[in-house]
Amino acid sequence: MAKMKKQEEFEPKIVVFACNWCSYAGADTAGVSKIQYHHNVRLIRVMCSGRVNPAFVIKAFEQGADGVMVSGCHFGDCHYIFGNYQAKERFEMLKRLIHLLGLEKARLRLEWVSAAEGGRFAQVVNEFVEDVKKVGRSPLAPIKT
Amino acid sequence: MVVKEEVLKKTQAYYCIDCGKCTSVCPISRFNGGFSPRRILISSLTGRYEETLKDEKLYACLTCGLCGTRCPSDVKFEEFIKNSRFEGQKLGNLIPCAHGGAIQSLMRIMTSPSLEQKRLAWVPRGAQIAEKGEVAYFVGCLPYFDAFFTDLEVDSLRIAKSAIKILNRAEVEPVLLKNERCCGHDLLWAGDLENFKRLAQHNIDAIKESGAHTLITTCAECYRTFKIDYPAYMGPLPFKVLHIIEFLIDSISQGKLNFKKTRKKVTYQDPCRLGRHLGMYEQPRMVLSNIPALSLVEMERNQQNAICCGTSGWMNCDAISKRIQSYRLKSARQTGADLLITACPKCYIHFKCAMKDPKIGKELEIEIKDLTSIMADALGR
Ligand code: SF4
Ligand code: SF4
Ligand code: FES
Numbered sequence: 040m041a042k043m044k045k046q047e048e049f050e051p052k053i054v055v056f057a058c059n060w061c062s063y064a065g066a067d068t069a070g071v072s073k074i075q076y077h078h079n080v081r082l083i084r085v086m087c088s089g090r091v092n093p094a095f096v097i098k099a100f101e102q103g104a105d106g107v108m109v110s111g112c113h114f115g116d117c118h119y120i121f122g123n124y125q126a127k128e129r130f131e132m133l134k135r136l137i138h139l140l141g142l143e144k145a146r147l148r149l150e151w152v153s154a155a156e157g158g159r160f161a162q163v164v165n166e167f168v169e170d171v172k173k174v175g176r177s178p179l180a181p182i183k184t
Numbered sequence: 185m186v187v188k189e190e191v192l193k194k195t196q197a198y199y200c201i202d203c204g205k206c207t208s209v210c211p212i213s214r215f216n217g218g219f220s221p222r223r224i225l226i227s228s229l230t231g232r233y234e235e236t237l238k239d240e241k242l243y244a245c246l247t248c249g250l251c252g253t254r255c256p257s258d259v260k261f262e263e264f265i266k267n268s269r270f271e272g273q274k275l276g277n278l279i280p281c282a283h284g285g286a287i288q289s290l291m292r293i294m295t296s297p298s299l300e301q302k303r304l305a306w307v308p309r310g311a312q313i314a315e316k317g318e319v320a321y322f323v324g325c326l327p328y329f330d331a332f333f334t335d336l337e338v339d340s341l342r343i344a345k346s347a348i349k350i351l352n353r354a355e356v357e358p359v360l361l362k363n364e365r366c367c368g369h370d371l372l373w374a375g376d377l378e379n380f381k382r383l384a385q386h387n388i389d390a391i392k393e394s395g396a397h398t399l400i401t402t403c404a405e406c407y408r409t410f411k412i413d414y415p416a417y418m419g420p421l422p423f424k425v426l427h428i429i430e431f432l433i434d435s436i437s438q439g440k441l442n443f444k445k446t447r448k449k450v451t452y453q454d455p456c457r458l459g460r461h462l463g464m465y466e467q468p469r470m471v472l473s474n475i476p477a478l479s480l481v482e483m484e485r486n487q488q489n490a491i492c493c494g495t496s497g498w499m500n501c502d503a504i505s506k507r508i509q510s511y512r513l514k515s516a517r518q519t520g521a522d523l524l525i526t527a528c529p530k531c532y533i534h535f536k537c538a539m540k541d542p543k544i545g546k547e548l549e550i551e552i553k554d555l556t557s558i559m560a561d562a563l564g565r
Contacts, residue, residue, distance in 0.1 A: 092286070093286050097286045098286075138302055140301055141300040141301045
């Protein structure tokens with residue numbers, strides 16, 4: 040009967056690539072300000088959103104991520120000047136690939152969060168988690184045992 | 185090592201007489217002195233096969249088959265490489281993949297049975313296609329390439345649109361499979377036999393279900409894979425496989441297609457899969473000769489001696505590939521042709537990419553078009 044505990048709520052697995060200088064620091068700000076956000080995210084620190092090779096995102100989906108978010112500095116703030124413009128370009132391409140594969144567009148997100156925006160980081164992540172919950176488990180997710 | 189015996193026997197590697205002819209023609213060896221098919225074979229034969237399996241050079245070979253045209257002992261080198269890569273995969277080798285492995289990831293994603301792709305949005309309005317029927321057209325990865333390589337302006341889907349146009353003109357209403365997968369060529373040649381088989385099974389099932397007894401492809405690699413590798417690894421196929429070139433030859437001889445004048449001087453790149461792997465040298469040239477006013481000039485190295493486009497299976501793209509590409513494009517320009525015709529969507533992409541090189545790109549520029557597209561264009565409106 041132990042198994043009866045409430046029909047298991049779907050907890051998506053979410054990968055977030057956050058740039059070292061803004062978004063990752065933003066997550067830290069959220070942390071030190073004790074702002075709560077969904078624990079579904081696996082945060083991966085990269086030096087710049089421009090470092091996120093499309094392969095990273097595709098691979099995350101391949102391995103069963105229910106959603107992937109790339110987050111960097113606001114335009115004009117990228118510490119490598121044009122990294123986030125590149126991220127934006129790749130995001131457009133990735134959107135098309137995800138669509139071809141038949142994955143919902145809610146599973147992919149691009150956000151700009153600065154180091155000071157701890158609250159915003161939490162809010163963006165929460166929104167994303169909710170959106171992904173709505174579309175459900177990824178068809179590529181390994182069957183849960 | 186039992187595996188070794190088997191691989192070496194199956195591919196006739198034991199017959200190697202250490203003559204070095206393979207190395208002397210190999211396009212990789214030509215630009216990379218450290219790579220030698222002869223040396224790979226000899227060291228595998230003399231007790232160092234395991235080293236070969238772990239060596240990254242195992243992944244440098246283009247499996248283009250050029251060495252095979254010279255080998256006096258008929259060693260099947262590209263088969264040797266393929267089988268060794270299967271073994272390498274078992275050892276957990278990391279495969280050096282271009283584009284960070286994104287394309288291989290996409291292909292592995294396609295092995296998932298629960299995938300519901302949306303891959304047919306490109307089909308032009310007014311095109312006559314069917315869900316069930318006798319002839320199916322295998323689009324392959326073209327929609328994915330089209331999305332992935334937008335920055336190269338390659339328009340891979342033009343090939344697919346052209347194929348539909350040709351088929352419709354010949355009064356064929358092809359079946360387009362809503363959920364077909366990559367044919368598996370690249371995973372197979374990377375050594376990932378397991379996922380290759382998964383993809384193959386999906387495709388075979390989907391084609392069976394469509395009721396098609398003929399499958400048409402516009403890709404040299406899909407063609408080789410369906411023609412040789414599916415029967416080899418999956419058993420005999422319940423349908424016939426045709427390259428659109430063969431379909432064109434049939435339809436032209438039945439008088440179903442007429443082409444309008446195209447005043448162009450063109451040269452033709454033999455893809456390794458179509459040429460050396462399957463011996464289709466005459467047919468593409470014959471098809472082109474049906475366009476009035478079109479003249480074909482050959483590159484210095486053509487047919488059996490043609491040089492590959494420099495990258496195979498999205499695996500080994502590096503400075504050596506760029507050199508091979510620039511050599512090839514320069515010889516295309518030397519013919520004085522104003523158009524280079526390719527018959528493999530990947531040759532097309534690789535050459536386009538080389539032309540984008542900020543330093544040498546200008547010296548390599550030549551207009552380039554796929555064989556299927558030029559034939560469709562010559563059909564007129
Ligand atoms: S198959 Fe091609 S690339 Fe590989 S060794 Fe032979 S000639 Fe060289
Ligand atoms: S050409 Fe054939 S026989 Fe000569 S070294 Fe190469 S594989 Fe061996
Ligand atoms: S450093 Fe933050 S996006 Fe480039």
